Each structure stands twice: as C-alpha cells, then as structure tokens.
C-alpha cells in the first residue's frame with residue numbers, strides 16, 4: 001500500500017515545545033483524521049507536511065518525492081485548507097481565481113464555479129466581509145478546484161455550523177469515491193471522524209501515540225467499569241489510566257485480553273470513544 005505522506009524521524013524544536021521522532025504514514029485512498037489536544041503539535045506537523053516549516057532533522061516525503069527537488073510538482077497535487085484567512089483580505093473570489101488559477105496546471109474554472117454556487121459564496125464581495133464559515137468554504141472551493149490528489153486540512157470544521165459541517169463531511173465522502181484521493185485533516189470534533197475517517201493519527205505532547213485504522217482502535221482500546229475492591233497494584237497494570245470514584249472505577253485499557261483474564265465477568269467492558277481515549281491518555285503518566 002502506497003504512503004502518500006511519509007515522515008521519518010522528524011523533529012522540530014521550539015522554545016518550550018518540540019515535535020519528537022515523528023514517524024507518520026498517510027495511506028493513499030483513505031481518510032486519516034489527525035487528533036490531539038490543544039498545543040499537541042498538529043499544526044506544526046501539518047506545516048512540515050506542507051513545507052511551510054522545515055524540520056530540524058528527519059525526512060518528509062510526499063508522493064515519494066522530496067520538497068528540495070520537487071516542490072512545484074508536489075504542491076500541484078495538494079489541496080490545502082486551513083483555519084484562517086489564506087487570501088489577501090481586500091480581494092474577492094473572482095480576483096482569487098484569476099491569481100491562483102494559473103498557478104495550477106489542472107485548475108478547473110467550471111469546477112470552481114460549481115463549488116462557489118454549492119457553497120453559496122458571493123463572487124464579487126471582498127473576502128474580508130466573509131464570516132469565518134464563509135472564509136473556510138472559500139478556502140475549500142479553491143483547494144478543490146485543481147483536482148488535487150491529496151487534500152490536507154487543518155481544522156476545516158472549526159467555526160462551521162452543524163449543517164454545513166455535515167454537508168462538508170458528505171462532500172469529502174463523495175470526493176473519496178473515485179478511490180485515488182487521500183484526505184488528511186486535523187480536528188477537535190472527534191464525532192466527525194466516526195463518520196468518515198478510515199485511520200486515526202493521535203499526537204500528544206509532540207509525539208505520535210499511534211496511527212491505527214478505526215477498527216484497530218476499537219479492538220485495542222476499551223472502557224472498563226467495576227468496583228473499587230477489584231483494584232490493586234497488580235490489577236491496575238491492565239489499564240492506561242484509572243479514574244476512581246466512590247461508586248466504582250472507570251478506566252481505559254489498551255489490553256482487552258488482559259482485562260478479560262484478570263477480571264472476567266466482574267467488570268463491564270464498553271467501547272471507548274476517541275474523546276475518551278484522548279481524555280484518559282492525557283492522564284496516563286501517573287499509571288505507567
């Protein structure tokens with residue numbers, strides 16, 4: 001299976017924060033959701049994938065190519081959407097089309113107008129008068145209008161109303177139908193991922209915790225509930241983190257088999273949501 005994005009041993013150091021030894025693969029033909037708490041390093045990683053930021057060490061390959069020798073060829077094949085106004089504020093969408101269009105060999109005017117109409121965007125109004133959601137839609141319309149094979153989005157659903165968010169997810173699903181496209185996007189709205197993601201990449205404090213398929217995540221992690229009397233120094237080892245309460249404990253495990261062996265029927269095992277996994281992983285240091 002081909003990896004469209006491949007980061008090998010990538011590190012970036014800022015004062016007070018670093019991305020460490022990042023080994024990330026994004027598989028062709030799938031949607032990968034990139035999750036992690038505020039400040040975990042998602043945008044920093046995406047900037048390195050987009051060559052907006054150079055890693056201190058390590059290798060970044062996109063479509064198997066290097067930015068040092070193939071920057072233009074790589075960018076031609078990527079549609080990039082991020083939270084924030086990408087365009088000069090005084091310009092309108094017609095101006096943007098005139099400026100951005102010629103930069104891409106595969107720019108498609110008809111497709112651009114189709115998205116502008118679908119997203120109900122005004123062509124002649126300055127972008128600075130757009131709402132946050134409209135700006136995101138404008139950024140998306142431009143990113144989708146040059147037949148990009150890889151779509152990278154930094155929090156595309158932030159600031160969007162629930163209806164457009166859902167429409168956007170439907171649109172992304174439609175874009176995936178031809179089988180050759182790849183989408184990689186960061187989000188805080190983990191329920192969006194339940195709808196469309198095939199793979200989840202989870203970053204915490206600048207380190208990639210895992211990249212797994214949605215099915216692998218469901219098979220690896222589970223929530224366990226039981227009485228406090230079941231917990232001791234040994235049995236707790238089956239858990240990533242335990243949340244004790246007077247009425248009983250709730251814990252995250254990454255070893256469902258061990259939980260079954262140790263506790264049998266005396267505990268309740270439930271599916272852990274991505275949000276629960278993120279929440280419990282945050283507290284894991286005190287137990288491992």
Ligand SMILES: Nc1ncnc2c1ncn2[C@@H]1O[C@H](COP(=O)(O)OP(=O)(O)OP(=O)(O)O)[C@@H](O)[C@H]1O
Nearest residue numbers: 014015016017036037038039040041042043044045
């Ligand atoms: N150019 C920079 N110089 C110094 N520190 C930086 C720079 N860019 C990012 N950082 C720091 O790196 C850390 C990670 O930031 P980043 O934007 O990658 O996180 P994030 O996971 O995208 O967060 P959020 O979900 O809040 O957008 C933060 O502590 C941030 O302050």
